[in-house]
Amino acid sequence: xxxxTASVAGGRPARVRRPASRHSLTKGPAxxxxxxxxxxxxxxLIPLAAVIATAGEDGWGVFKDALTNEQxxxxxKLTVFSSIGVTALNIVMGTIIAWVLVRDRFPGKALLDxxxxxxxAMPTIVAGLVLLSLYGPESPLGIEVNNTRKAVFLALAxxxxxxxxxTVQPVLEEMETDVEDAAxxxxxxxxxxxxxxxxxxxxxAIFAGATLSFARAxxxxxxxxxxxxxxxxxxxxxxxxxxxxxxxxxxxxxxxVATILLLVALVAIIVFDVIQRRLARRG
Amino acid sequence: MKNTIxxxxxxxxAGVLALTGCGGDSDASGGDGTTLNLVGYSVLEQANKxxxxxxxxxxxxxDVEFKQSYGASGDQSRAVVAGAKADEVHLSLEPDVTRxxxxxxxxxxxxxxxTNGNCTSSVVVxxxxxxxxxxxxxxxxxxxxxxxxxxPNPASSGSAKWNLLAAYGAAKxxxxxxxxxxxxxxxxxxxxxxxxDSGRDATTxxxxxxxxxxxxxxxxxxxxxxxxxxxxYVIPDETLLIENPCALVDGHADAAEDxxxxxxxxxxxxxxxxxxxxxxxxxxxxxxxxxxxxxxxxPAPGTLLTIDDNFDGWADANTKYFxxxxxxxxxxxAEAGQ
Numbered sequence: 001x002x003x004x005t006a007s008v009a010g011g012r013p014a015r016v017r018r019p020a021s022r023h024s025l026t027k028g029p030a031x032x033x034x035x036x037x038x039x040x041x042x043x044x045l046i047p048l049a050a051v052i053a054t055a056g057e058d059g060w061g062v063f064k065d066a067l068t069n070e071q072x073x074x075x076x077k078l079t080v081f082s083s084i085g086v087t088a089l090n091i092v093m094g095t096i097i098a099w100v101l102v103r104d105r106f107p108g109k110a111l112l113d114x115x116x117x118x119x120x121a122m123p124t125i126v127a128g129l130v131l132l133s134l135y136g137p138e139s140p141l142g143i144e145v146n147n148t149r150k151a152v153f154l155a156l157a158x159x160x161x162x163x164x165x166x167t168v169q170p171v172l173e174e175m176e177t178d179v180e181d182a183a184x185x186x187x188x189x190x191x192x193x194x195x196x197x198x199x200x201x202x203x204x205a206i207f208a209g210a211t212l213s214f215a216r217a218x219x220x221x222x223x224x225x226x227x228x229x230x231x232x233x234x235x236x237x238x239x240x241x242x243x244x245x246x247x248x249x250x251x252x253x254x255x256x257v258a259t260i261l262l263l264v265a266l267v268a269i270i271v272f273d274v275i276q277r278r279l280a281r282r283g
Numbered sequence: 284m285k286n287t288i289x290x291x292x293x294x295x296x297a298g299v300l301a302l303t304g305c306g307g308d309s310d311a312s313g314g315d316g317t318t319l320n321l322v323g324y325s326v327l328e329q330a331n332k333x334x335x336x337x338x339x340x341x342x343x344x345x346d347v348e349f350k351q352s353y354g355a356s357g358d359q360s361r362a363v364v365a366g367a368k369a370d371e372v373h374l375s376l377e378p379d380v381t382r383x384x385x386x387x388x389x390x391x392x393x394x395x396x397x398t399n400g401n402c403t404s405s406v407v408v409x410x411x412x413x414x415x416x417x418x419x420x421x422x423x424x425x426x427x428x429x430x431x432x433x434x435p436n437p438a439s440s441g442s443a444k445w446n447l448l449a450a451y452g453a454a455k456x457x458x459x460x461x462x463x464x465x466x467x468x469x470x471x472x473x474x475x476x477x478x479x480d481s482g483r484d485a486t487t488x489x490x491x492x493x494x495x496x497x498x499x500x501x502x503x504x505x506x507x508x509x510x511x512x513x514x515x516y517v518i519p520d521e522t523l524l525i526e527n528p529c530a531l532v533d534g535h536a537d538a539a540e541d542x543x544x545x546x547x548x549x550x551x552x553x554x555x556x557x558x559x560x561x562x563x564x565x566x567x568x569x570x571x572x573x574x575x576x577x578x579x580x581x582p583a584p585g586t587l588l589t590i591d592d593n594f595d596g597w598a599d600a601n602t603k604y605f606x607x608x609x610x611x612x613x614x615x616x617a618e619a620g621q
Contacts, residue, residue, distance in 0.1 A: 225480040
């Protein structure tokens with residue numbers, strides 16, 4: 001990797017065109033890029049490539065098998081649709097929570113601000129236990145949803161709470177209220193101010209949070225397994241299918257489902273980015 | 284100084300063994316001390332404490348230190364394939380050892396001994412709420428309307444396969460035909476309330492109120508009752524013998540042979556029996572806390588099915604019933620959800 005960096009820095013001098021030479025890296029940034037590439041490759045690129053290579057070992061058949069297996073397909077559908085639903089919920093609720101945390105003053109605010117991160121910070125199996133005791137058969141709230149699809153949705157909503165809040169919060173904090181005052185003095189209603197002034201500023205942050213929340217939701221395992229009951233075709237999620245394939249000794253099938261999840265995540269990132277840019281431009 | 288380390292290590296092994304892999308200091312080059320890497324399936328963690336401590340009191344075991352690792356049987360087996368250090372593996376079911384044989388890590392003849400390659404055994408039981416409110420005593424009671432069954436997911440927990448084979452075998456034994464057994468299993472899966480991903484999660488789900496009956500192993504039921512869980516268990520009249528295989532891994536230390544011999548000895552089996560396992564050899568009188576009848580802890584069931592006699596061994600059974608696509612039980616399970 002170091003040699004690759006060197007060639008980026010000083011290699012191929014003969015063919016370097018003028019505009020490119022302006023971009024050629026000096027020692028510091030070149031080293032930075034090198035470290036980044038080594039680090040990123042070791043942690044992300046090589047493992048991802050390995051998964052895709054495993055899935056592709058026997059050609060496309062394994063993907064076809066995965067997608068024609070009704071149980072797997074149902075698990076994928078449940079995972080993707082629940083994740084979309086949870087992400088939509090987070091976009092709304094996360095923004096509201098962030099707004100309340102930044103703009104309003106109330107007793108216990110600092111505490112609430114701390115607590116927001118807990119669903120993300122605690123081990124997922126602990127989250128599963130908490131959810132089971134809260135929404136299981138012995139629920140103190142009288143809400144019994146375990147072993148249903150509602151349980152899947154609830155568990156996903158629980159573990160993804162902080163993402164949108166934490167991305168929107170700092171942007172809101174930085175935002176000057178002068179602009180809002182100016183808009184108001186020019187005759188804009190509160191709704192218009194929110195729609196035309198505040199929202200466009202928040203959009204990139206909201207969608208960054210939404211992407212994180214979606215990605216976390218499609219890959220969730222630990223917090224679900226206790227509450228959802230893993231009932232085939234009903235409450236079984238894709239990550240459980242991946243684990244089942246590994247336990248069954250079928251690495252290719254596991255890698256195929258994993259690759260499909262990866263593609264879904266990639267598509268989601270792109271879609272969110274496109275929507276975000278559109279919205280930001282319109283504002 | 285080294286002695287202090289050794290004493291500390293021995294104490295830590297004999298005393299409170301924390302979660303995973305906490306055998307003492309690895310000082311294999313120390314000359315007199317050997318370190319054994321023990322890779323086991325999760326439930327053994329409790330049981331092995333006493334067995335290891337007793338082994339270290341014997342002549343053969345007095346300088347042996349242990350590094351232990353416990354986890355889901357399949358995960359443990361795959362970890363050893365992936366290069367985890369192991370002198371002995373002690374897993375939940377045979378296919379997890381077969382995987383190691385296929386990789387050349389365990390000798391082909393690992394089953395050629397008095398216990399047929401097993402270190403511990405148990406039977407499939409029904410765990411029910413205190414007082415058995417729904418009166419669940421037989422396999423037929425499980426498929427009555429309104430009964431919710433909790434059993435780990437056979438796709439993710441290899442050990443759950445024992446439970447399902449017990450159900451299938453009991454139904455087949457009662458009626459004699461595979462068709463009847465398959466019909467029974469359809470009703471069975473119709474009553475399944477949850478398929479948690481591991482035995483431990485299944486127990487958690489059940490004790491949190493999910494379902495009316497948990498399919499479990501006698502040793503886990505007894506161990507849980509010893510640790511204060513407040514439930515009853517029922518040994519059905521027809522049940523399946525659970526056999527947990529153990530094997531020495533290629534390149535193992537000599538002490539591993541001594542340890543395995545100790546595990547299978549009368550003394551070792553008696554210690555395992557005290558934590559709920561059915562002894563493989565006659566161990567004389569026993570008093571087991573947590574058993575239904577502590578002075579007669581392991582009553583013989585009416586019919587004891589075995590994997591070899593009733594299912595032609597694991598190699599066949601695993602493919603026939605649990606193949607990812609064509610397994611009889613895999614298919615029934617998938618259909619039940621539609």
